[in-house]
Amino acid sequence: MKKIFLVTAVFLLFNLTVFGQQKGNTLPNVELKTLDGQNVYTSEISNDGKPIVISFWATWCAPCKRELNNINDVYEDWVDETGVKVIAVSIDDSRQVYKVAPYVQGQAWEFDVLLDTNGDFKRAMNVNNVPFTILLDGNGKVVYEHNNYAEGDEDELYDLILGLVE
Amino acid sequence: MKHYLYFPLIVFLLLNPRGQLLAQNEGTSNPGVVSGNVSVIVQQYNDDAKIGAVAPPQNIAMNAFSNILYRKGKFNGGIRIESYNPSLLGYPVGYNGTGIGYFFGTFSTDRLSVTAGTFYEQFGSGMVLRTYEENNLGIDNSIVGVRVKYNAGKGIYLKGVYGKQRFKFDSKIIQGPGIVRGFDTEWQINDAFNSMADNRTRFVVGGSFVSKYQDDKNPVLYVPENVGSAAGRFSLFSSWISFSTEYVYKINDPSADNNYIYKNGQALLFNVNIFKKGFGLALAAKSTDNMTFRSDRNQSLTYLLINYNPALTKVHTYVLISTLYPYGTNILGEVAFQADLTYKFAKNTALGGKYGTSIAINYALALAPEREYLNDLETNRVGYTTHLFAASDSLLYSDLSIELAKKFNKKFKAKLTYFNLAFNADANQVTESHGMIYSNAVVFEGVYKFNRKNSLRFELQGLFTKDDRGNWTALVLEYNISPHWFFALIDQYNIGNPIESERVHYLYGTVGYIRKTTRISLAYGRQREGIFCVGGVCRAVPASNGVNLTITSSF
Numbered sequence: 001m002k003k004i005f006l007v008t009a010v011f012l013l014f015n016l017t018v019f020g021q022q023k024g025n026t027l028p029n030v031e032l033k034t035l036d037g038q039n040v041y042t043s044e045i046s047n048d049g050k051p052i053v054i055s056f057w058a059t060w061c062a063p064c065k066r067e068l069n070n071i072n073d074v075y076e077d078w079v080d081e082t083g084v085k086v087i088a089v090s091i092d093d094s095r096q097v098y099k100v101a102p103y104v105q106g107q108a109w110e111f112d113v114l115l116d117t118n119g120d121f122k123r124a125m126n127v128n129n130v131p132f133t134i135l136l137d138g139n140g141k142v143v144y145e146h147n148n149y150a151e152g153d154e155d156e157l158y159d160l161i162l163g164l165v166e
Numbered sequence: 167m168k169h170y171l172y173f174p175l176i177v178f179l180l181l182n183p184r185g186q187l188l189a190q191n192e193g194t195s196n197p198g199v200v201s202g203n204v205s206v207i208v209q210q211y212n213d214d215a216k217i218g219a220v221a222p223p224q225n226i227a228m229n230a231f232s233n234i235l236y237r238k239g240k241f242n243g244g245i246r247i248e249s250y251n252p253s254l255l256g257y258p259v260g261y262n263g264t265g266i267g268y269f270f271g272t273f274s275t276d277r278l279s280v281t282a283g284t285f286y287e288q289f290g291s292g293m294v295l296r297t298y299e300e301n302n303l304g305i306d307n308s309i310v311g312v313r314v315k316y317n318a319g320k321g322i323y324l325k326g327v328y329g330k331q332r333f334k335f336d337s338k339i340i341q342g343p344g345i346v347r348g349f350d351t352e353w354q355i356n357d358a359f360n361s362m363a364d365n366r367t368r369f370v371v372g373g374s375f376v377s378k379y380q381d382d383k384n385p386v387l388y389v390p391e392n393v394g395s396a397a398g399r400f401s402l403f404s405s406w407i408s409f410s411t412e413y414v415y416k417i418n419d420p421s422a423d424n425n426y427i428y429k430n431g432q433a434l435l436f437n438v439n440i441f442k443k444g445f446g447l448a449l450a451a452k453s454t455d456n457m458t459f460r461s462d463r464n465q466s467l468t469y470l471l472i473n474y475n476p477a478l479t480k481v482h483t484y485v486l487i488s489t490l491y492p493y494g495t496n497i498l499g500e501v502a503f504q505a506d507l508t509y510k511f512a513k514n515t516a517l518g519g520k521y522g523t524s525i526a527i528n529y530a531l532a533l534a535p536e537r538e539y540l541n542d543l544e545t546n547r548v549g550y551t552t553h554l555f556a557a558s559d560s561l562l563y564s565d566l567s568i569e570l571a572k573k574f575n576k577k578f579k580a581k582l583t584y585f586n587l588a589f590n591a592d593a594n595q596v597t598e599s600h601g602m603i604y605s606n607a608v609v610f611e612g613v614y615k616f617n618r619k620n621s622l623r624f625e626l627q628g629l630f631t632k633d634d635r636g637n638w639t640a641l642v643l644e645y646n647i648s649p650h651w652f653f654a655l656i657d658q659y660n661i662g663n664p665i666e667s668e669r670v671h672y673l674y675g676t677v678g679y680i681r682k683t684t685r686i687s688l689a690y691g692r693q694r695e696g697i698f699c700v701g702g703v704c705r706a707v708p709a710s711n712g713v714n715l716t717i718t719s720s721f
Contacts, residue, residue, distance in 0.1 A: 020323040022721060024200040028237055029274075033319065036403035038354065038369045039323065047221025052598035060481035066613070073521070073573075095476035098437040099506055101408060104506025107524065118288045119298065124242075126233060126720035132683075148680045149614060150619035152648030 017133040026140045027054075027085060032089070033115040035101045040114065041165045042120060049138040050083035051164045053157065056122060056132040058092050059099050064131040067149040068109065076108050078158060086111040091122050133157065137164050198238030203683075203720035205301070206230040209254055214711035216670055218691055221712070224604065226252045231301065232265070242515050243271035243283075248335060256302040256707040258468065260334030260571050267335050268299075268308065279315040284308040284339070287327055288399050289350040289374040292474035293414045293433050293457065294397035297331065303705050306467050308332045310341055321357025325350040329396040331461045340471040344380035344461030369405040378461050380686060387426055387547075393419045395431075395459055395473070410437045414457065414473075418605065420547070422462040423498065424456055427549030431456035433475070434554050448506040454555040455499040455535055468705075479503040479565055484583070484609045485658065486629045486640050489696040491589040491603060493532065493563040501557035502532040521573035528567045534560040534593070561602070562589040580612040586630075596697045596706070605631035619648045632661075637662025652678045658694055684719040 029043040045052065045109045055071075057064030068088055070080075078084050089110050097117050104113050114123055125134065128147065135144040135157065144160055146153065178525035190622015199598040208228045211221035223323045228251050237246035246268035270283030286308055293493040318324055326349050333342040352372040358363040377394040396447040399412035420426035433454040437526040440447045476479040477495040479502075482488040507527045536556040540548055566586040585607040591599050607629040615621040625642035641662050642653040658672040674691030695709040 001342075011658065022199070023714050025199045028242065036368050038368070038409070052373055052631070060468075060483060082559060092287065093298070094474060097476075098410065098439060098450060098479065099448045102439050102448040102506065102509055104446070105443060106446030106510060106526075107439035107443045108510050120286075123233070123286075126201055126235065128203050128205050128685075128718040128720060145683045145720070146649070146680075147347045147683050147685050147720070148649075150646035150648040150652060150677075150680075151623075152618050152646075153617050154402075155618055158650045 004069040047085040052136040053086045054129045054134040062148040088113045170322045200269045202234040204232040206717045210712040213709045217709040219709040219711045263337030265337035275315045281313040290399045291412045294374045295376045296474035321354030344378045348376035350374040354423045370401040372566045380447040389420045394417045408439045419463045423458040438466040444510045447510040450504045452502045486627045499535045504530040526569040532562040533557040562590045562662045577606045583609045599634040603633040621646045686717045689714040
């Protein structure tokens with residue numbers, strides 16, 4: 001019992017002490033694949049000084065798909081008003097990765113989609129579980145991270161995007 | 167043991183006395199970036215005779231880990247501290263104590279990357295080599311050793327790995343006995359020729375070779391100490407179709423999996439995708455035979471697997487369908503097919519309505535391979551003969567699902583799904599029943615958004631079968647207050663159990679709080695005995711009753 005609380009306390013202490021370290025920094029450089037099989041590096045991700053949203057998702061994750069489908073419904077407006085770019089990073093493993101392109105096309109998503117089949121980017125960004133959403137400012141620095149999705153979270157995210165471009 | 171715990175904290179405090187790592191003041195050198203995450207699951211157990219739940223002697227169990235990563239310039243490294251005191255009920259044997267379960271340092275330049283320590287790697291589709299970690303299942307078959315990646319230019323990428331695999335965890339990594347050596351190359355053909363650089367059709371070829379060494383301690387048989395496996399792959403991508411295939415061959419590898427026969431193994435996988443905006447079709451076919459590849463020939467279950475055999479079935483997410491009769495790959499061999507269609511009716515059409523309607527249809531089929539047994543266990547021990555895609559009429563699994571999703575207005579959207587499942591309980595032993603279990607299921611899911619912050623999601627599920635434990639219903643209610651709170655209630659009810667006293671409700675309630683990357687949930691209730699699967703790999707979870715506290719965060 002004591003041991004459990006001690007370890008829990010140390011884990012929490014860790015968390016509190018170092019809170020916000022990823023924040024304020026640019027992305028770690030990791031190799032991903034595009035839907036047409038090309039290798040890309042996260043250091044190449046850019047949007048001409050405008051904000052970028054990176055959303056980790058998977059074809060088996062129902063809340064992830066709700067989030068991205070909801071964003072897709074308003075994506076045109078978002079781009080018109082703020083120039084934001086959304087990149088959906090699929091963490092589907094080799095079992096499901098072949099379903100990503102048909103799903104993305106089938107749902108008529110307008111975003112860029114990248115594949116993190118080996119989980120390298122997921123690990124580098126310390127993603128515990130999906131959905132996990134990251135907002136980068138115009139300089140490519142992480143300004144916000146959020147784990148989970150509930151209806152309406154996209155409005156909160158959009159307020160933050162607006163805050164970056166004003 | 168406790169030293170392990172404090173060590174990273176001290177290192178961190180030394181690096182970061184005032185949490186000032188963020189400040190990248192011009193003129194001072196960049197001290198690097200520390201980041202990490204934490205996950206703590208504490209479960210309290212009560213005895214509950216009605217569902218067959220038995221509390222462990224400790225009454226409480228905990229699985230926890232924290233990753234701490236550091237990067238600066240061309241270097242990045244990290245560790246993971248893991249803690250199991252004891253591990254959660256149903257977790258695999260071999261997770262005990264607190265210590266470091268993952269550590270690595272990587273040095274990278276534009277073209278070269280060298281990692282020493284533990285790492286996760288995949289060659290091709292993973293059928294020849296895939297090391298990965300799935301903490302929900304208790305799988306971590308990482309390699310502890312060295313990995314080199316090199317970008318040779320002209321679209322040529324090379325990788326090499328060398329090391330032993332993580333086997334179990336006892337306050338530190340316990341490594342398996344065998345050595346794994348692997349090499350992979352991939353060639354992006356379009357990048358090699360200027361004339362093809364702008365071609366919208368892209369071609370990729372790749373090849374791998376993986377070998378393992380384990381000394382022969384078998385008292386009866388002479389077994390090969392070095393076992394090699396090779397794979398070749400090809401992919402084509404264009405604007406409306408993509409095609410991928412991989413073939414894997416393994417020399418004879420007598421093991422506990424195959425009853426120590428001297429037969430080679432092979433596997434062939436095809437994927438074809440056809441798509442345009444609003445339409446996606448994924449077709450897959452797979453044949454595997456005798457392709458379990460472990461760095462210890464005497465191991466079983468999920469231990470020390472070098473490769474991965476993808477299951478060609480849809481991953482279901484509704485609780486009754488995903489946990490009552492889920493399919494796990496038959497690793498000894500199977501012939502499997504899958505078709506997956508997604509179609510979205512355009513907005514402002516008769517079927518599309520104002521917001522669009524989408525339909526998804528999936529069909530998956532897995533059959534046992536046709537085999538001709540040689541009855542030669544006293545002589546050659548080759549076991550049997552078979553051919554790729556030679557299927558018997560013995561059904562392992564079939565699964566049809568049809569899903570309709572429609573957004574009615576800005577406040578309400580709904581999804582209706584029908585399932586038809588046929589499950590071979592002898593091949594996948596998930597219940598006490600035998601033979602085939604046939605079931606039909608229907609799920610109605612709705613999301614109602616009251617206003618910008620408040621929404622209610624509900625699921626009505628029914629699974630109907632004359633076999634096994636009869637009919638089930640489930641009700642899920644989830645109230646969300648964006649962005650911080652959620653309240654969820656799940657009731658699974660075995661309404662049609664032939665034994666009246668076993669018509670039990672499994673009620674489970676959760677309250678959760680989310681702030682940025684931190685998620686805290688407190689739950690109480692009954693959890694059904696069932697099968698928990700991630701990526702086609704499953705583990706049995708015993709029935710339990712108690713309080714669960716889960717905290718995850720990253721920084």
